[in-house]
Amino acid sequence: MEIKIKPKDLIEMLRIVEGGVSTTQKDIISLSILLKKIKNKVFCISINEDIEIVTYKEIKDSIEENVDVILKYDLIYNICRSIKDNSEIKIIKTNNSTEIHTKNSIFEVPLLYSSSFPSFRTEKKILFKTKIISSDLKLLFQYPFVTMSENNQEDFLNGILIDINNNSINAIASDGVKTSFSQILIKECNNRLKIIIPKILIKEFINTYQENEINIINITESYIKIINSKITLTTRLINEIYENNLINIKYEKFTKIILETYDLNKAINLLKTICTNNILVLNSKVNKIMLTVKQKSEKGVVTLKAHLFGQELNLNLNFKHINIISKIIKSDKTEIIVPENKTFLIIKEKNLNCIYVTLPLKI
CATH class of the missing domain: 3.10.150.10 (DNA Polymerase III, subunit A, domain 2)
Incomplete structure (x- = not known):
């Protein structure tokens, strides 16, 4: 079982999923990356703080069997950087090891098994789905988010309440004393829904923000997914809702x-x-x-x-x-x-x- 990919494409994918870890060099070096091939696409996946960050590249490859390997980030990055002519890298998974073949060298590393790559994509029932341009979604997330303390663990579930109703999406953040609110309008709203999304999804969306991108938002009973042409962000929802902590906002007088x-x-x-x-x-x-x-x-x-x-x-x-x-x-x-x-x-x-x-x- 093997994956073929150009070094520059793999490095580009790695840089996107770097968002799944903090910016310290130590965390990046210790990061494990899941490379998963499904038909003619190679997916690069990182998991951190229960968020799944995925990007992919189209590849010209006739092999259509599913392949997945887990490798250390620094190993892949250093091998890619050492290749000067951008010749293809071939990643071969055997029973006991993973072989990385370049034009001049073969690197053999033990298989890495990790339970840190949960699958968020198995739940089929979608409770809510809509399309939102990146600039609007950033505004929806960013302004409630800026009022929340980074260090205070008593913040409103360390996340934001999303209230979908009456052709609008409302984002509310509160630490029980201070509350912020933002709203965007949507063309269709076929379901009323209240969910709480954690800070980590908001941070990663803002970190990977692409101007004028169209984002598809999928919400199921257990996760929220943001999909655009370059990246997919998936994170589990927070189940508890403390409605008594929210200030009742009335638009009158x-x-x-x-x-x-x-x-x-x-x-x-x-x-x-x-x-x-x-x-x-x-x-x-x-x-x-x-x-x-x-x-x-x-x-x-x-x-x-x-x-x-x-x-x-x-x-x-x-x-x-x-x-x-x-x-x-x-x-x-x-x-x-x-x-x-x-x-x-x-x-x-x-x-x-x-x-x-x-x-x-x-x-």
Whole structure:
């Protein structure tokens, strides 16, 4: 049983599945890679933290029997790098060893057996399936994700709740105190579904993000799969759902403030300079920001005053809010929506089908 593949193709596949481990050199060197051949495709698979990262290459090979071998990452990489003319590598699996044949050498290594390559692809019942462009999916994942602590194990299941309903996909992250929300619209929604996906899938999707890619999302009872032309990401779902930890968001009785990007960026820059200045004042007209920053408090809380039709609205924002707002705002005009109870803030970009919510304002 054998696999034939060009070194440059194999290296390209290895680099993609590197996302399955942390970036430390030690972890990469100790990584095992599963090479699996099914008919005319070679699949390169890495498993880490219960996520399956798969990429593949078409190969011109007449052998159509299924083959799979597990090899150390550094061994494959170093052999590929040592080949200067890009001549084919032949990987042959025998009963006791794996032979790697190059133009000038033969490397024989013991067979590696590992239980760390579970199969996520055996479950046939699909509860939900849709197509989403990469930029929308990245926005859906990224903004709830940025508010979650990297180190706090008490975060909302270390993942994000996905609520699919009414032709929309809502992503909600919470640590029980702070909650973020984002939404994208979809053309068809034939099933209402609530699932929790772990952080690892979000991280790997963002790491392997490809502009303008069309992604197929498959959700079954136990896993979620993201498929595009270059890579497949699969991870098991988190079963528990703690709905009591989620803040009930009601879209009514809002005060809306329209802010131009220039004015908002100017306000953000002023807020960031609070570390070196005690008093900053910016005055503007109706429907613009009037920012008043008094002496810095111990918590670094500042006051943003926005006027709407002559009515003054006071909001308490800290530096984390400002940093998140600065990451989200991209379009020419943005709506800042604040409910009357002033417990949370909605940031909505016009001409996009995404709504970003960061809450609460009172910390």
